[in-house]
Amino acid sequence: MASISAEKLYKVFGRRPQRGVDALESGATRADLRKQGLTPAVIDASFDVKDGEIFVVMGLSGSGKSTLIRMVNGLLEPTSGTVSIDGDDVTRLTGEKLRRVRREKVSMVFQHFALLPHRTVGENAAYALEISGTNRAEREKRADRALEMVGLGGWGGSLPGELSGGMRQRVGLARALASGTDIMLMDEAFSALDPLIRRDMQDQLIELQHELGKTILFITHDLNEAMRLGDRIAMMRDGRIEQVGSAEEILNNPVNNYVAEFVQDVDRTRVLTAANVMEPPVAVLGTEQGPQTAHKLMREHQTTVLPVVRRDRTLAGLVHERDVATAVRDGGEMRVVPAEQVGVVRTGDHLVDLFGHATEHSLLVVLDEQDKVAGVIPRVTLLAALRSDPTSTSDTDQPTTTDAQLQPAGGAA
Amino acid sequence: MSENDSIVPRIPVGEWGDSALDWINDNFEWLLDFLATVLDFLVSTLTDALVTVPALVLVVVFALVGLLVRSWELAVGTVITFLLIIAMDQWVTAMQTLALVLIATLVAILVAVPIGILAARNERVSAVVRPVLDFMQTMPAFVYLIPAVVFFGIGVVPGIFATVIFALPPGVRLTELGIRGVDSETVEAGQAFGATPGQILRGIQLPLATPTIMAGVNQVIMLSLSMAVIAGIAGADGLGKEVVASISTLDGPQGIEAGLSVVIIAIYLDRVTAALGRPGDYPHSGLSMLRRRRAAGGGGSDAAQDEADERVEGGADQGRGLAQVGS
Ligand SMILES: Nc1ncnc2c1ncn2[C@@H]1O[C@H](COP(=O)(O)OP(=O)(O)O)[C@@H](O)[C@H]1O
Ligand SMILES: [Mg+2]
Secondary structure, eight states: OEEEEEEEEEEEESSSTHHHHHHHHTTOOHHHHHHTTOEEEEEEEEEEEETTOEEEEEEOTTSSHHHHHHHHTTSSOOSEEEEEETTEEOTTOOHHHHHHHHHHTEEEEOTTOOOOTTSOHHHHHTHHHHHTTOOHHHHHHHHHHHHHHTTOTTOTTSOGGGSOHHHHHHHHHHHHHHTTOSEEEEESTTTTSOHHHHHHHHHHHHHHHHHHOOEEEEEESOHHHHHHHOSEEEEEETTEEEEEEOHHHHHHSOSSHHHHHHHTTSOGGGTOBHHHHOBOOOSOEETTOOHHHHHHHHHHHTOSEEEEEOTTSBEEEEEEHHHHHHHHHHOSOOOOEEGGGSEEEETTOBGGGTHHHHHHOSEEEEEOTTSBEEEEEEHHHHHHTTOSOGGGGGGSSOOOHHHHHHOTTOSOO | OOOSSOSSOOOOHHHHHHHHHHHHHHHTHHHHHHHHHHHHHHHHHHHHHHHHSOHHHHHHHHHHHHHHHTOHHHHHHHHHHHHHHHHTTOHHHHHHHHHHHHHHHHHHHHHHHHHHHHHHHOHHHHHHHHHHHHHHHHSOGGGGHHHHHHHHOSSHHHHHHHHHHHHHHHHHHHHHHHHHTSOHHHHHHHHHTTOOHHHHIIIIIHHHHHHHHHHHHHHHHHHHHHTHHHHHHTTOOSHHHHHHHHHHTTOHHHHHHHHHHHHHHHHHHHHHHHHHHOGGGOTTSHHHHHHHHHHHOSHHHHHHHHHHHHHHHTTGGGTHHHHHHHO
């Protein structure tokens, strides 16, 4: 079930904004609205954030991300459309009902931390609980625990001004965690931090999310951050959501030129995993099969190595063409490279981690979580996967199965 | 005034205003009497207190206040200049003026801050308040003596009344400015965690606006002091009355000494209230030192501080948190 669900959201700034929505619905452009003195910040945005996922909204500055996230917790009221949280429409709540949602369901982390400078770190972390009327002992306990979680145990008595930027944002994170809500909104939460600290915070957020199962709506203008954090990513431009999908989907199957151009500079090796680029293990040799079969398979599939698998599809080893040829010619035992000496990787490994293996082995064997053979990655395939322009790969002279797999839509643009 | 050669008819605005004042005087007598009684009581009590305490003791107290909120330099300056007031035989009148200024400031703040808060939260209130403040500030201060004397006769109360009206505007303006100037993200944080408007005002807006509001208080005090002479014309006892008397009797020395005393009090109050607004700027003030000593005391916080230092060295920002959480 979707935790946050937005349907046909519009936010138009200016006088009598509804007329802007009507105009947009009948095909007017942003420029048309500007002439009337209206600013369409969010246009027809629909998306679902699932329970326990990190959903990233990615877009350049001014694309409407902050406006979008502020409609989720009612800091801004949509001009049209609805947002529901756990199935309840929160769009038109006001007063105490809206405050209750904010206390119990949705907390927020801010770009510039938004801590209270006159209160200690501990009091800041306990702020949400103080607002909801939790007693002092309880809220101190929970604030301490939250500070502990973000690595700031023992800092409770300091003032925010005494902390570095990264530490301050940890306090911001602790404040949201201590509130105990299942949903956390993060508007450019790491954008004000130095790159090193930022990576650190990203790792920590992923850890926390795995541990606590929070549902996180994360806003960023940094594509690499989006790809690192997002289970799914919404690409936003000029108020519209252009595409929603996993990092791989967006990289390999961009819906239009805008998204394609946007993602072309991404370091694909850190986004794509072995599972994304591997070929199905069509040509494998059973442990009971002999050199004749191996020879035949190699000819049919034009390959020089074959994985050898057991009946339960676990890896037994690997045979090379020259050993097969020798065995066929001399009629003796076929030499099988034992599994320990085969280049083995896991489905979830990022490409960047595969290169080391690929220098030693011309064929990598991919195993899934149950240690069964899930696929293979020939060295050539690994290199082909790095091409950043997926739309043109189908025109190249050597289309491979990998390419076909990478773009099920056949390089639609 | 000639009445014959003009085609523009004479409009008796002045008469209307005057009858409005009379009308208020007749219909709100109870309110005006009540105000007069309260203000008179406050000023005379404070004046009595200030005059009863031996002057030298008070000088030491003022110096200590200067030391607490600002610096030892202010304390030394206070002792020297206040002794000068005593030496000029202006101590009692100076205390009368101080009492009047303090009470007038108190009243002005009690009125100005709530109006400033309302104006900051509501555009319409702001739109109404702004021209009224402009009007109040541009009107020559002397004119305020007219309603003051109509309502309260002669004495200290009309002095306070005129002073409050004259000194009010910066209090309202800077309160509004201070609250509007609070970082919008921080206010949003309050909203995002479900705080009520009252909780946001008390917990976020007022504390963060304090330096600006204190700058307003400082302005109110300065304007109040600048009204001392005019209050003297209304009949309020104090340095202003001395100046007025010196003019009518052509007594130069008396006027100079009274005027100098006003300046001394003005400088003292200015330095103290400025420091109150931004305590962080005065690390050598007595209060800052006390606070630091308290923070450094207590074994628990000491241990926390040690641990904190250790963490910084261990690179708390380089993933220590991660290691802990990852367990
Ligand atoms: N309160 C507002 N009034 C008028 N225009 C606004 C307001 N807030 C945002 N906008 C406009 O809406 C657009 C989107 O802004 P925003 O959501 O802040 O973008 P982002 O967070 O992606 O940088 C911008 O053109 C901005 O100028
Ligand atoms: Mg933004």
